[in-house]
Amino acid sequence: MTQPTPAPLSRSTDPEFFALLADSYRRLLGKPLVPDSVPAEARAAWLYDSAPFGILAHNTEADPVFVYGNRRAQAIFGYDWQELTSLPSRLSAEAPERSERQAFLDQVGAHGYVDNYRGIRIAKSGERFWIEGVTVWQLSDADGTWRGQAALLPNVTPIEAAR
Template sequence: MSSLQHDPAFYQLLAESYTRLTGRLLVPATVPLHVAPRWLYEEAPFAVLAHNTAADPVFIYGNKAAQQRFGYSWDELVQLPSRQSAEAPNREARQQFLERVQRQGYEDGYSGVRITRAGQRFMIEEATLWQLLDAAGTLHGQAVIIPRTRDL
């Protein structure tokens, strides 16, 4: 798979599906479109992750803020089943959240415990998860924006 880090088409899927479902912009309007994919990956002050539609979804994208918070490099992250971002006892609540998003298109205000590669637990707060739907309505996975986290 080619790298989605700065891919304009993948950025367009992320940004347009987010705006279509939430009515909000993923990247500030002050960021020019031609640099928006790089800004989201390199400079965004919030974490963004996306996983695919596999039966056991695998992350396909995680910006630098997400990599730093979860403790994975790009190459490690894009091989990780997304369920492994939560400890086993928290996976059922996470799965219920994912299913609500499948039904509703997106959900705001989610908080939940996650785990770093090194096993450190932390809380994600005020997260928004949305369906990665292209303009034709084809589902490509789900993505999340995590504006805030705190150590536990």
């Protein structure tokens, strides 16, 4: 996998975007996205640089585009920040998997979040892999305005190893 390039600080560790991710997660799942042991002022940087799980977020466009991917997600998918944040999120799945992915995202929209998702994804290199134990949640601000969806990817397994 390629080494991720640094992200522009305006998004990767932006306190307002971090608050959107973390507050939406806590509201819907009732638990913190970042361990409480991480100092408050360091949480956005921890999520981007040090989290042991991938985090992705996409916007609300008709064909949603990733607007965030932490270093772990960049390593999983093989894209740097610039590439990832210009990629329509549907392209993270192969064409035959996209209808299943969309049905799942519609379920997230109806329920606020869904956890324990498992699906096949594809890296920039063409490598296919399973994402497992995934939680996807709605991103909404304090006023309830929908801003997109985010995913926490705790487990990634190469297709060959999953057989």
